[in-house]
Amino acid sequence: MAIAEQVDLASYCLETARKAKRASRALAAVSGAVRNHWLRESAAALRASIEPILAANQLDLAAAPSYGLTDAAIDRLKxxxxxxxxxAIGLEQVAALPDPLGEIIESSIRPSGIDVQKVRCPLGVVFFIYESRPNVTADAAAICLKSGNAVILRGGKEALHSSQAIVSILVEVADRTGIPAGALQLVDTTDRAAVGHFLKLDGEIDVAIPRGGEGLIRRVVEEARMPVIKHFNGNCHVYVDQYADLAIATKVTINSKCHRLGVCNAAESLLVHQDVAAAFLPMIAPALTDRGIELRGCEATRQIVPTAKPATDEDFFTEYLGPIISIKVVASLEAAIEHINHYGSKHTDAIITRDLAASRKFAVEVDSAAVMINASTRFNDGFQFGLGAEIGISTDKFHARGPCGLKELTTYKYVVYGEGQIRE
Amino acid sequence: MAIAEQVDLASYCLETARKAKRASRALAAVSGAVRNHWLRESAAALRASIEPILAANQLDLAAAPSYGLTDAAIDRLKxxxxxxxxxAIGLEQVAALPDPLGEIIESSIRPSGIDVQKVRCPLGVVFFIYESRPNVTADAAAICLKSGNAVILRGGKEALHSSQAIVSILVEVADRTGIPAGALQLVDTTDRAAVGHFLKLDGEIDVAIPRGGEGLIRRVVEEARMPVIKHFNGNCHVYVDQYADLAIATKVTINSKCHRLGVCNAAESLLVHQDVAAAFLPMIAPALTDRGIELRGCEATRQIVPTAKPATDEDFFTEYLGPIISIKVVASLEAAIEHINHYGSKHTDAIITRDLAASRKFAVEVDSAAVMINASTRFNDGFQFGLGAEIGISTDKFHARGPCGLKELTTYKYVVYGEGQIRE
Structure with a gap:
């Protein structure tokens, strides 16, 4: 790339980010009624624009083989x-959610007489980097603007025409419904260097959210100067306690592993208390095998289930995202907790038990975003938890943990009312 | 430094951090009664150890001139x-605060029948880097352990002996009151490279909190791989609206500027609506000048107050932390808000007005951690806001904004109770 082009790209990114920042200040003062009107009108406009959207999508589909997309990826693109x-329905659902802004989270009148209110407000500008599904374009725009944030969308080049078609409709509706100009912008260069420029603009961008493969997320974490809401692996466990109801254990293990193989909240590892291993493993092993799941077990597992392949230490660290499960027999609840905290990814871990003390200990000591007690790991999801919408599932502990909905895209400020109070 | 020493230092830091991580897992399950007992027993032990603490402090005071400490710094060290x-009273006050852990922040029973609880829990391991005041050592240990976090303290070399004396007492009490070993550790090397090693250990350390000068904070932000709770400048404003009560405006401006000059929530800049400038500036100018404050004004200010020096653009960006104030006459509320968002540091900004609409607009549109309405900027403080204790004032928006007390050192996890629910 010539130097002039590099300068152009850097200034394009800076100008885009500054425009978003200005818009975000105005957007913080835009009423929920206006934001919801934009969402509903956008849904109507998408329904009225099926033909141009499909035409744009055809351009992406035609180019897909040249990008080496798999059939599954092409299907997601279509x-x-x-x-x-x-x-369109998704936009209407976001419109129907309660407005997160302006909520007084806490308040108190202090001895000095000042009235201290902790008030929910937008983060500011979100930089959202994602891969090739065009529906994510509309979802992300909806969640960000509903929560009062300006958003800079950077989608995959494979879906660029589709995303442009969708965003141009949403922007046209924004212009006529009172959303500040610049609140929604799609990065229209496919130059990968643009992402690097944006990730340096911590004065303009308040949070970066990558959604996609681990490579993308690691790059963003490495380069970003602003906070990142990130979503690493889901190496999720089901632990069958000595006091487990084995029928529930069977049902939950099968659902956690087999309901969908390639998702972050699928179970990758099964831990079984030694006192129930002889009863449970012969029940669960054929149930999993019948569903095409390969078993990789520890030595104790293989004594009970000789068909299981031997599991290595590496297996217990692995998020298979496929038809394999690692199995380990553990000596105690404590050993199960220790195993999960060591090998797990702090995403979602389940215990199956009838014992109250065991459930409480597991809930406190397992250091994961979600702990399931007698329920499938598959429930760790914004919709299942009642957040209404979801922009990702955070495996961090800072700011947002677990499913990220509207509230997770907000912060708070203190608003203090006085009548001339001063500090003595 | 020889290579062997560098290796030693790196392993020392890693071992310290791993010990803290192990302790943090155990500490998450330690009851509030045990944590409070440790705090109260520590207060008693400090009272019983005045002599050895003063003896250790003498070593630091004796070395202080060789570190080039100013008289003010030596006084803070003493x-x-x-x-x-x-x-000791500080530790007892932290003991008396409500336990932040275990609070169910939100909960709902979902259509699937699962009971979803969002439960407050510790962040894990805090790396706290601070400068030379030995009282901060005890404060930080108290706040971190009370909120269930293990802490690695890295104090200034100037206070090392004093900090060692205090920490050895707190650790001795921890050992006999049931606090896990490693929950409280003081870095006992003064090698600056140690900080760099710790800042890379994002697998072990959950948050870094620097407290000190801007150089320290910038270094930590630059090098840290984990999240940082940081506290940059406080370039705070008082805006006197056209509908201000000028008696309140005078009182609040004087208090915000003059109560303490060197603190982050002191006002550094005064904005005055043009409609009240001719009435207000002649009142406030002599009041500030009499208190030794130098005035630096815009052109319009200097027409009314000819003794004011001219203010440059740089002045409006400056946190003086001293006896100077910048003054600007603005044409409107909107111009005041724009000025604050452009020149300010997102810390604390006040409006003086009797107008309800103006107060609401200012509160929503000024993008700062705290917005004061008819009250001094000096109120932005954990104790004044009722947080009970404070480990700093965050100028970030992410995770923690404004004063950081016990809650700001926590995160949450989802605990989900079911009876065998699976996803269909």
């Missing part, structure tokens, strides 16, 4: 009238 | 029986 209807 | 009593 839009249909039904999928556009789903996108 | 311990007396009264100051040790204050430290």
């Amino acid at each position: 839009l249909t009238p039904a999928r556009i209807e789903d996108i | 311990l007396t029986p009264a100051r040790i009593e204050d430290i």
Whole structure:
């Protein structure tokens, strides 16, 4: 790239970010009614624009083989009238959610007489980097603007035409419904260097949210100067306690592992208390095998289930995202907790037990975003938890943990009312 | 430094951090009664150890001139029986605060029948880096352990002996009151490279909190791989609106500027609406000048107050931390808000007004951690806000904003209770 182009790209990114920052200040004062009106009008506009959206999507589909996309990726890229209807319904659902802004989270009148209110407000500018599904474009725009944030969308080049078509509709509606100009912008260069420029602009961008493969997330974490809401692996466990109801253990293990293989909240590892291993493993092993799952077990597991392959230490660290499960027999609840905290990824871990003390100990000591007691790991999800919408599942502890919905895209400020109070 | 020493230092830091991590897991399950018992017993032990603490402090005071410490810095370093009593009282006050852990922040029973609880829990391991005041050692240990976090303290070399004396007492009490070993550790090397090693250990350390000068904070932000709770400048404003009560405006401006000059929540800049400038500036100018404050004004200010020096653009960006104030006459509330968002540091900004709409607009649109309405900027403080204790004032928006007390050192996890629910 010539120097002039590099300068151009850097100034393009800076100008985009500054525009977003200015818009974010104005957007903080825009009422929920206006933001919801934009969402509902956008849904209507998408429904009225099926043809141009499909035409743009055709350009992406035509180029897909040249990007080496798999059939599954091409299917995710493909839009249909039904999928556009789903996108429109999604916008309406976000409109129907309660407005997170302005909530007084805490308040007190202090001895000095000042009235201290902790008030929920937007973070400011979100930089959202994602891969090729065009529906994510509309979802992310909806969640960010509903929570009062300006957003800079950077989608995959594979979906650029589709995303441009969708965003141009949402922006046109924004212009006529009172959303400040610049509140929604799509990065329209496919130059990868643009991401690097944006990630340096911590004066303009308040949070970066990467959504995609581990490589993308690691790059963003490495380069970002602003905070990142990130979502690493989900190496999730089901622990079958000595006091487990084995029917529940079977049902939950099968659902956690087999309901969907390639998702972050699928179980990758099964821990079984030694006192129930002889009863439980012969029940669960064929149930998993029948569903096409390969078993990789510790030595004690293989004595009970000889068909299981031997599991290495590496297996216990692995998020398979596929038809394999690692199995370990543990000596105690404590050993199970220690195993999970060592090998796990702080995402979602379940215990199956009838014992109250065991459930409470597991809940306190397992250091994960979600702890399930007698329920499938698959429930760790913004919709299942009642957040209404979700922009990702954070495996961090800072600011946002677990599913990130509207509230997780907000911060708070202190608003203090006095009548001339001063500090003595 | 020889390579062997560098290796030693790196392993020392890693071992310290791993010990803290192990302790943090155990500490998460330690009851509030045990944590409070440790605090109260530590207060008693400090009172019983005045002599050895003062002896250790003497070593630091003797070395102080060789570190080039100013008289003010030496005074802050000096311990007396009264100051040790204050430290002990501080520990008892933290013990008396409500336990932040275990609070169910939100909960709901979902259509699937699962009971979803969002439960407050510790962050894990805090790396706290601070400068030379030995009382901070006890304060930070108290706040971190009370909130269930293990802490690695790295104090200034100037206070090392004093800090060692205090920490050895707190650790001795920890050992006999059931606090896990390693929950409280003081870094006992003064090698600056140690900080760099710790800042890389994002697998072990959950948050870094620097407290000190801007150089320290910038270094930590630059090098840290874990989140940082940071506290940059406080370039705070008082805006006197066209509808201000000028008696309140005078009182609050004087208090905000003059109550303490060198603190982050002191006002550094005064904005005055043009409609009240001719009435207000002649009142406030002599009041500030009489208190030794130098005035630096815009052109319009200097037409009314000819003794004011001219203010440059740089002045409006400056946190003086001293006896100077910048003054600007603004054309409107909007111009005041724009000025604050452009020149300010997102810390604390006040409006003086009787107008409800102006107060609401200012509160929503000024993008600062605290917005004061008819009250002094000096109120932005953990104790004044009722947090009970404070480990700093965050100028970030992410995770913690404004004063950071016990809650700001916590995160949450989702604990989900089911009876065998699976996803269909």
